[in-house]
Amino acid sequence: MASFQKYQTKQGQLWMFKMDTGINPETGKRQTATRRGFKTKKEAQAAAAKFEQEIENGLLINNNNLTYEEVYKQWFENHSKTIKPSTKKTIESKFNKHILPRFGKLKIKEITKMYCQKVINELAESITSVNDYKIQANQVFKYAMKMDIILKNPMEYVTIPKREEELIASIDGGEERNYWRKDEIKRFLSIAKNELTQRDHLLFHLLIYTGARKGEVLALTWDDIDFKAGTIHFGKTLFFNNGKHYFQQPKTATSKRSISLDTKTLSLLKKWRTRLKEANLANPNLFEDNNLVFTRDDGLPLRLAYPNDKLNIVIEKHKLHKISIHGLRHTHASLLFEAGASIKEVQERLGHSDIQMTMNIYTHVTDHVKEQTAQKFEKYIEL
CATH class of the missing domain: 3.30.160 (Double Stranded RNA Binding Domain)
Incomplete structure (x- = not known):
């Protein structure tokens, strides 16, 4: 009373x-x-x-005066124990760079829906992945409700504004293409073979011919490759933190997978293995005993940004259609669909945990496949 x-x-x-x-x-x-x-x-x-x-x-x-940052620290102390080091680093970066500067010092129970919408609107002006920031900021409000610190979640009904370029149709009516067509792949691989080192040519060849993530390819060891069975196993991914490298488990169980390799890829891998053995015999103290397929000259793993940098250099020099490293994975999937592979086959090869991820690529399948659709109809109806 x-x-x-x-x-x-x-x-x-x-x-x-x-x-x-x-x-x-x-x-x-x-x-x-x-x-x-x-x-x-x-x-x-x-x-x-x-x-x-x-x-x-x-x-x-004792909860009435808690700031957003204080609640964030409580939430992250628990949440960080359930995620991989790379994910932890990414989340911390998002909060430190954009979320805490805007919310951190405010009492969490005094943060309003209007203020949350204002923050998201501001972020949307400079960040394309603003929804990721909304999701992370919202995790703290959800935790605050779970802990009875607040009664309502002010972030719950906040909407993501459309960027101007999303509202205005492009001249060609389509969105930026982040994959290469077959002729573009052939040209790139020819350039890579003639101008890049044997290691870098093989690196890009594997990314294109397996559709693997760059972290998976850079983490490959020779025992992941079964030359007799003609398969390659992806079961770990490379991660750097504070200048040190780690090998960590992939995001989902389906990311751990073994896929078949074609004879050309197996041949390139054998030649590279022979080259490394010869280099080790010539200078046995040069390399670390890590059994990695791809290393720097000192035997350490390649930087995660290395494939990105090298790809951009080649694209710029030869005026190729600009795509990202992830675009090579998209390219592999698109060409698989072109070759007649089923959605399930592509899902298993790429290690997608959700078939919707594969379906999203399928809906962006290349123009060549769309052209073939009409040809298939014409051929069938005229039989």
């Missing part, structure tokens, strides 16, 4: 209330809340009733 009393100020007589809020879990002692500044006893009684209801709903007094 609350107790009410009048008190005198320079502005005149005001009302206050005091209320026992129970045991403080940190000190083990009873605690009292005091609220002042009410013009009438009726106002004080209404405020006390609302305050008492908040306490009954779990909004304890």
Whole structure:
């Protein structure tokens, strides 16, 4: 129960209330809340009733002044124990760079829906992946609700604004193509063979012919390749943190997979293995004993950014259609569909946990396949 009393100020007589809020879990002692500044006893009684209801709903007094950053630290301490080091690093970067500077110092129970929408609108002006930031910021609000720190989630109904370029149709009516067609692949591989080192040519060949992620390819060891069975196993991925490299488990169980290799790829791998053996015999102290397929000259793993940098150099020099490293994975899938592979086959080869991911690539299949659709119809109907 609350107790009410009048008190005198320079502005005149005001009302206050005091209320026992129970045991403080940190000190083990009873605690009292005091609220002042009410013009009438009726106002004080209404405020006390609302305050008492908040306490009954779990909004304890020691949670009332928690900032967003304080709640974030509580949430992340638990959440970080359930995720991979690379994911942890990515999440920390998102919060430190954009989320905490905007939310961190604010009391979490005072953050409004309008403010959340304003933040998301601002981020959308400079960040294409603004939805990722909304998802991460929302995790803290969800945790706050779960811990009874807030009653409602102000981020729940926030919408992602469309970027101007998404609202205005491009001249050709389509979106930027992040994959190569067959003729473009052939040209690139010819350039890679003639201008790049044996290692780099093989690296890009594997990315294109297996559709693997760059972290999976850079983490390959020779025992992942079964030359007799003609298969390659992807079961780990390369990760760098604070200048050190680690090999970690892939995101999902389906990412661990063994896929078949064609004879050309096997031949290139055998030639590269022979080259490494000869180099080791000539200088046995040069390389670390890590059994890696791809290394720097000192035997350490290649930087994760290395394939990106090398690809951009070749694209710029030869004025090729610009794609990303991930675009090579998209290219592999598109060409598989062109060759007649089923959606299930492509899903298993790429290690997608959700078939919807494969379907998304299928809907962006190359123009050549779209042209073939009409040809197939014509051929069938004229039989």
